[in-house]
Amino acid sequence: MLPLVPASAAQRLFLGAQGLLDDPSRRATVPSLQALVERLGFVQVDTINILARAHDLTLFSRLDGYRPEQLKKLLEDKRSLFEGFTHDASAIPTAWFPHWKPRFERDRARIHAHAWWQHHFRGTDGGRVVADVKARITQEGPLKSSDFEHPEKRGPWWGWKPQKAALDFLWRTGELAIPRREGFQKLYDLTERVLPDHHGRPCPGPAEHLEWACATAAERLWLFTPKELADFWAVVEAPEARAWCRAAEAGGRIVPVAVEGADGEVRPAFALADWETRLARLPEPPDRTRLLCPFDPILRDRTRALRRFGFDYRFEAFVPEPKRQYGYFVLPILEGGRLVGRLDPKLHRDRGVLEIKGLWWEPGIKATKARRRGLDEALERLAVFVGAGEIELPA
Template identity: 85%
Template sequence: MPGSLPLLPASAARRLFLGAQGLLDDPARRATAASVQGLLERLGFVQMDTINVVARAHDLTLLSRLDGYKPEHLRKLLEDRRSLFEGFTHDASAIPTAFFPHWKPRFARDRERIRAHAWWQHHFRGTDGARVVQDVKTRIEREGPLKSSDFEHPEKRGPWWGWKPQKAALDFLWRSGELMVPRREGFQKLYDLTERVLPEHHARPCPDPQEHQEWACASAAERLWVFTPKELAEFWAGIEAAEARAWCAAAAKAGRLVPVEVEGADGEVRPAFALADWEARLAKLPDPPDRTRLLCPFDPILRDRARALRRFGFDYRFEAFVPGPKRQYGYFVLPILEGDRLVGRLDPKLHRDRGLLEIKGLWWEPGVKATKARKRGLDEALERLAGFVGADEIQLP
């Protein structure tokens, strides 16, 4: 009944989410490959993206939590130690290799879904898709790791929907688990057989459906702390919402979760679930770091735009694929996190040839005043970003 459940004020829900996602820890702590591995295990994954207008998405996400983070840390974990692997969640992501067995059900699911999708018919029009896929795999078996440019095709190359058949075949074999990405060259993926990249993990059995559902829900809950069944299912994008609802009901009955009401930034109260010990976790959380940080558009706290609006009152839209004249803010806009509040956004562009970090636009949220202290905090955040990307000069609008 409304009013009969524990109520999480908006501030508490926000703090719990930031704590679960590593944004209340001291970002000045020592950064090493081991600490980056620990951070990835805590987050669950970090989304990787090709856009490089200022820095790669995964680098920005990790930098916002670890000042001393270097891309070499992530490269070492992915390519040398293989303690992370590139897989698919909602998009291409770096994922702890310990979780690899739980990608096997996804591989089987995606294999069937892709074959039945219009994507398959489009990319293999006029060709025998199964034959192209087998020919690509056979070449890699024989020659070792290859990238898309190693396969010639007369069709003009283009964006995702304009891929040549061989590139589509590589992506299909990767999404279905037959190929992995052992390394990148200039951010281009090289592909090799999974049994050669991760032999031990490839040999492990596929978890049964009940085991996979338990892992997917319990591991997502441990990284959200407060959530709806829909948010739980969408964390890994590995199970259906109905499965998450059933798991939440069973977990609440067993005392692992508690039903709660969560106040949103707009004051509206909505039902959700929380880990049974949420109050103890909240009590142990440190105060937010006294600093301003720039977040990646694909940061875990922003990926679900509706949740970001509920938790922070921050209405964010990624506009890189919106035609320029129709953009409200900019191409690759970075939200500004101050303590535990999202207070503004800015549109950066790195001019690598000039060593210039240009801020094309800066917007504070309604009701947020550009005080001297706030401007100073933003200047410090921009200096950290400039140092990371190798810019000697910052140009503000």
């Protein structure tokens, strides 16, 4: 019989691994922010700004005193974080930069073979555009997409001009890096000028890279399936993760367990060998309500969020408005260690108003006075963070 991890324990292990059981009122400093990002593994960066940037919301939910300029310092001054790709653009500890080199080579081949390349460089020599863009940056220093003139269709990434596509290709394949942003527009420069100490480090071999990818993912999940290990960085395949799990189990580093889901179903998984000790040492969830970013690490895998917390979440920003069930940028509501509801916010910067367009409690959750008070306090903290002087609630 495999050791059983009850649903409540599985939830606490995941919340603890992802920094949501720590006291969010602890002091927020640049070093503590670096430590937090390292603990999470990475923080997804997104351009949507209807409320605040995704990375800022993720960090603010864990550190009340977090301010965006602290992350900017780590990315642009200290360079202890860099912008790279995991599932999407993310802020990542620079110490791991060499492990992006296998990804750079993989993505180079994949992008060349993808319809994306053919679309953006139709009617042009894509290789020549890429070479010209890199030559300009080599000679002139950091440049933005807007520094390259071309008749451009304004719109989503599929409508990019060739030079913008070239910049993205060079970034995704490691030849360019992002030294800073201006008005959230990326500036691109040669990677050897942005990260000189890390650019020249050797590319890890396949065995070293697999060990890094799976071990670091396991340390940030604590409880996982091989697929979840592979999906964490999106850099190794599931069969490789399964092979790593077999070896790690044989070496006593991880153990097979049976995990109870929020629906009561028990499924096989793995856990770090000391999971019971870690569970015993975890603090109780903070006695407060918090609003999570749609791209929060505990929600990134929607299937896992449903299985672990019984919370069925879908990001609907790209769903046509008439077909949305909830809203454009819906924030899950975390009460202590439970996901109890969701709300649809919009920041009216011109009026300094944080509007809550909709509020929904999960089935079986009653809107008690204490629960509403906790939500009101969470909204007040959020309003201060985003610079709103007033909160408008739904009728």
